[in-house]
Amino acid sequence: xxxxxxxxxxxxxxxxILALFLIFVVYPLVLILYxxxxxxxxxxxTLENFTRFFTRKYYTNTLLNSFSVTVVSTLISATxxxxxxxxxxxxxxxxxxxxxxxIVVSYLSPPFIxxxxxxQLLGRNGLFTRIINQxxxxxxxxxxxxAGIVLVFSLQSFPLVYMxxxxxxxxxxxxxxxxxxxxxxNNFQRVTGIILPLVLPTVLAxxxxxxxxxxxxxxxxxxxxxxxRTFPVVLYNQFMGEVxxxxxxxxxxxxxxMAITLVFFFLQRYIASKHSYAMSALKPMLPRPQRPxxxxxxxxxxxxxxxxxxxxxxxxxxxxxxxxxxxGIFTTELSLINYETIFxxxxxxxxxxxxxxxxxxxxxxxxxxxxxxxxxxxxSVITSTVDTLTMLPYIIPGSVLGICFLYAxxxxxxxxxxxxxxxxxxxxxxxxxxxxxxxTAIISQISPSIEEAAVSLGASEVRSFGEIMLPxxxxxxxxxxxxxWVTVISELSSSIMLYRASTQTLTVAVYTExxxxxxxxxxxxxxVLTVTSVLSLLLFFKLTGRRDISV
Amino acid sequence: xGVAIHVDNVTKAYGKNIVIQGLSxxxxxxxxxxxxxxxxxxxTTLLRMIIGxxxxxxxxxxxNDKVINTIPxxxxxxxxxxxxxxxxxxxSVRDNVAYGLKTRRIPKAERYRKxxxxxxxxxxDQYADRMPTQLSGGQxxxxxxxxxxxxxxEVLLMDEPLSNLDAKLRxxxxxxxxxxxxxxxxxTVYVTHDQEEALAISDRIAVMNDGVIQQIGTPKHIYQRxxxxxxxxxxxxxxxxxxxxSGNVLSFEGGYQAPVRTLRDNVAGKVHVxxxxxxxxxxxxxxxxxxxxxxxxxxxxxxxxxxxxLNGGKEIEVVExxxxxxxxxxxxxxxxxxxxxxxxxxDAEKRTSLIREGx
Numbered sequence: 001x002x003x004x005x006x007x008x009x010x011x012x013x014x015x016x017i018l019a020l021f022l023i024f025v026v027y028p029l030v031l032i033l034y035x036x037x038x039x040x041x042x043x044x045x046t047l048e049n050f051t052r053f054f055t056r057k058y059y060t061n062t063l064l065n066s067f068s069v070t071v072v073s074t075l076i077s078a079t080x081x082x083x084x085x086x087x088x089x090x091x092x093x094x095x096x097x098x099x100x101x102x103i104v105v106s107y108l109s110p111p112f113i114x115x116x117x118x119x120q121l122l123g124r125n126g127l128f129t130r131i132i133n134q135x136x137x138x139x140x141x142x143x144x145x146x147a148g149i150v151l152v153f154s155l156q157s158f159p160l161v162y163m164x165x166x167x168x169x170x171x172x173x174x175x176x177x178x179x180x181x182x183x184x185x186n187n188f189q190r191v192t193g194i195i196l197p198l199v200l201p202t203v204l205a206x207x208x209x210x211x212x213x214x215x216x217x218x219x220x221x222x223x224x225x226x227x228x229r230t231f232p233v234v235l236y237n238q239f240m241g242e243v244x245x246x247x248x249x250x251x252x253x254x255x256x257x258m259a260i261t262l263v264f265f266f267l268q269r270y271i272a273s274k275h276s277y278a279m280s281a282l283k284p285m286l287p288r289p290q291r292p293x294x295x296x297x298x299x300x301x302x303x304x305x306x307x308x309x310x311x312x313x314x315x316x317x318x319x320x321x322x323x324x325x326x327x328g329i330f331t332t333e334l335s336l337i338n339y340e341t342i343f344x345x346x347x348x349x350x351x352x353x354x355x356x357x358x359x360x361x362x363x364x365x366x367x368x369x370x371x372x373x374x375x376x377x378x379x380s381v382i383t384s385t386v387d388t389l390t391m392l393p394y395i396i397p398g399s400v401l402g403i404c405f406l407y408a409x410x411x412x413x414x415x416x417x418x419x420x421x422x423x424x425x426x427x428x429x430x431x432x433x434x435x436x437x438x439x440t441a442i443i444s445q446i447s448p449s450i451e452e453a454a455v456s457l458g459a460s461e462v463r464s465f466g467e468i469m470l471p472x473x474x475x476x477x478x479x480x481x482x483x484x485w486v487t488v489i490s491e492l493s494s495s496i497m498l499y500r501a502s503t504q505t506l507t508v509a510v511y512t513e514x515x516x517x518x519x520x521x522x523x524x525x526x527x528v529l530t531v532t533s534v535l536s537l538l539l540f541f542k543l544t545g546r547r548d549i550s551v
Numbered sequence: 552x553g554v555a556i557h558v559d560n561v562t563k564a565y566g567k568n569i570v571i572q573g574l575s576x577x578x579x580x581x582x583x584x585x586x587x588x589x590x591x592x593x594x595t596t597l598l599r600m601i602i603g604x605x606x607x608x609x610x611x612x613x614x615n616d617k618v619i620n621t622i623p624x625x626x627x628x629x630x631x632x633x634x635x636x637x638x639x640x641x642x643s644v645r646d647n648v649a650y651g652l653k654t655r656r657i658p659k660a661e662r663y664r665k666x667x668x669x670x671x672x673x674x675x676d677q678y679a680d681r682m683p684t685q686l687s688g689g690q691x692x693x694x695x696x697x698x699x700x701x702x703x704x705e706v707l708l709m710d711e712p713l714s715n716l717d718a719k720l721r722x723x724x725x726x727x728x729x730x731x732x733x734x735x736x737x738x739t740v741y742v743t744h745d746q747e748e749a750l751a752i753s754d755r756i757a758v759m760n761d762g763v764i765q766q767i768g769t770p771k772h773i774y775q776r777x778x779x780x781x782x783x784x785x786x787x788x789x790x791x792x793x794x795x796x797s798g799n800v801l802s803f804e805g806g807y808q809a810p811v812r813t814l815r816d817n818v819a820g821k822v823h824v825x826x827x828x829x830x831x832x833x834x835x836x837x838x839x840x841x842x843x844x845x846x847x848x849x850x851x852x853x854x855x856x857x858x859x860x861l862n863g864g865k866e867i868e869v870v871e872x873x874x875x876x877x878x879x880x881x882x883x884x885x886x887x888x889x890x891x892x893x894x895x896x897x898d899a900e901k902r903t904s905l906i907r908e909g910x
Binding site: 173175176178179180181182183184185186189193194197198 | 602603604623624625626627628629630631633634635637639640641650651653654655695698699702708
């Protein structure tokens with residue numbers, strides 16, 4: 001077959017994008033790899049940083065700690081997510097539409113906000129702690145360390161599994177259920193023999209996403225971990241610490257955590273490729289009738305879990321309107337003092353958040369659509385390379401990306417440290433893989449002959465892209481952009497590394513206020529963030545007419 | 552030996568929307584019974600009531616005189632083949648087929664032996680270890696069929712099983728289904744909207760429209776003696792002509808008269824005459840007949856089709872077996888006569904057949 005010749009503009013665009021990725025992804029990564037194995041004294045090769053890490057119990061213990069909180073949280077998240085997704089898809093749960101929104105909202109807030117809110121509730125001086133201690137006359141010291149971290153991560157991550165599994169269940173054709181029934185399967189046999197195996201790949205894939213998120217999150221263990229040190233905490237301290245600041249050792253830590261996420265990334269890919277069933281439901285599952293008792297139990301369970309998952313958000317919103325007597329201790333007096341403080345203290349924080357978020361979204365959408373178009377419709381060595389490179393940020397934890405950027409762009413010609421630009425770029429890079437994946441899915445659903453028809457009618461390639469492909473892709477792209485927006489404004493781990501006072505964003509402000517025990521301000525900032533997320537989410541549901549989302 | 556199914560005065564309603572009201576039918580043991588009708592006529596609804604996916608609001612369904620209304624689907628012992636096959640994507644072909652035996656707690660060796668036997672019967676034993684995604688549509692449908700019959704169900708139900716296949720495969724598979732059904736002698740209820748498929752495969756057909764069975768009969772009977780105008784136009788092609796009937800003579804426009812011997816007693820007044828394209832004969836303008844003008848013609852090898860307009864402006868289709876004479880040119884004026892014994896005559900008001908029983 002003769003290869004079709006495409007307009008050179010695509011090659012030019014592909015090369016341009018490739019150059020951008022080489023500068024902003026590959027170069028920082030290579031630099032950090034280099035730093036991790038170089039001896040600063042004489043620029044010779046050394047593995048000293050790695051041997052130092054793996055031979056000291058202090059460091060290896062943090063890895064073990066990280067793995068145990070991550071494994072336990074992931075297991076709990078997966079179970080909760082799977083069970084709730086199954087119940088809400090298979091039975092009629094009153095108010096399931098609002099439950100769904102609540103679950104998504106509880107997922108969208110950054111995990112560390114959950115950590116600090118749970119300290120308010122179950123910490124040493126927490127509301128629930130005091131109630132429990134008074135009721136039972138005990139001295140419960142609050143939920144810190146392992147239990148606290150697991151609590152926060154589980155509640156914050158099960159929505160991800162829920163969303164994925166719920167989507168998979170929706171694609172499960174009801175005739176599979178009916179076929180099983182007609183072959184004599186009872187309810188238990190049907191669920192264990194048909195439904196579970198079919199959604200298991202989705203459960204595993206989403207669990208691994210949870211695993212990677214939880215493993216590389218440092219805000220939560222930082223706040224609620226106390227003596228329980230996890231790997232990202234050590235990484236953060238190593239880098240930001242005032243006592244020790246060995247950037248070469250920090251680089252080695254970055255490499256170690258990337259190696260781990262890389263392993264899990266490929267594990268996820270392997271599982272996904274081995275057990276993926278292309279399912280599309282002609283007739284999705286219908287709600288089954290239930291007897292009153294099981295029905296009541298299902299309702300209680302789902303509502304309870306969602307309520308507990310939402311508690312941090314509710315706590316934050318309520319406390320944002322309370323006055324503090326001393327820092328960290330809320331009175332019951334209602335006031336707007338916290339809001340007055342945050343608006344007068346650093347008025348740039350909220351505009352910053354919106355501005356950086358919107359700029360990053362604009363970049364992500366334009367580049368994402370172009371890259372996926374090139375990768376799907378203009379396959380070449382260059383576009384395939386770009387496509388592979390764009391997956392890299394997927395495995396780079398946010399804090400590592402922040403560190404990479406700091407090392408890479410500290411001096412001319414690309415002295416970006418401290419600028420708004422570096423934050424926008426880091427947000428763009430972090431979000432890119434998700435946008436490309438969803439755009440690729442959108443493009444694959446549009447038949448190539450549509451474009452060929454446009455060209456046959458006399459449109460140029462660029463014109464057919466602009467007048468035919470883009471408008472067709474727009475609905476999907478816009479809904480993807482709203483989801484990107486919501487995740488970008490709640491990003492903490494790379495911004496926290498890169499911010500200056502002038503480039504603070506909401507999440508950074510919440511974090512720094514929490515660290516300073518200014519819980520009132522933190523609550524006010526978080527509330528602004530939550531309100532923004534919820535409004536964006538409602539806009540998303542309104543625009544798309546959908547009830548489910550994919551992140 | 553198959554079982555008999557009695558559908559007795561059943562009603563299906565979704566809330567206030569009644570889909571089927573007071574429908575009755577009797578399906579004989581070992582029979583291949585087809586529910587045929589346009590989409591939305593209630594045929595699938597009825598099938599799903601028989602297997603138990605749909606509740607029955609009133610009336611009852613009996614299998615061998617046992618009422619099954621409240622028996623859950625998984626205890627009914629009926630096999631079903633679905634329109635989209637519904638082959639379990641995570642199981643191999645053999646495991647798919649053996650699944651129904653597994654739920655019946657049949658030992659592993661035994662159920663694989665039986666599964667392999669059936670796979671041979673439907674001629675896909677060479678794919679037993681494959682996953683469904685590696686099979687074509689036709690092969691997947693064979694898996695679905697094997698899976699439904701391996702449990703030795705009392706009744707086999709099929710919901711448009713061939714509609715996702717291409718035309719050639721459809722013909723091949725319907726012969727497979729017919730042959731296997733015949734071989735194991737199982738009572739089968741088959742749903743389709745494809746009349747040719749229904750004619751080819753069924754022992755008897757129930758033609759449905761708007762939730763009502765219009766006629767039940769053998770394929771030949773339904774085609775040749777439709778009970779009403781709906782059946783006559785839905786099965787095959789019928790040209791409906793206005794005529795006046797008196798004393799067993801039909802009078803058409805233009806004065807053409809044809810005596811008929813098939814009418815019931817005392818039929819008189821306005822009637823509709825349903826003439827299939829092959830039930831016309833074409834004559835020169837000088838002879839008696841209904842005046843018509845040839846618009847266009849299509850030569851299909853075995854047959855010669857003419858599209859004509861009657862004087863009143865009605866468009867009709869006429870078919871002749873092709874012979875060596877010249878094709879009548881477009882624009883020609885001709886006269887059409889009917890084959891009186893073959894045509895069907897309907898009451899112009901009630902649109903039901905006026906043909907005597909048994910002719």
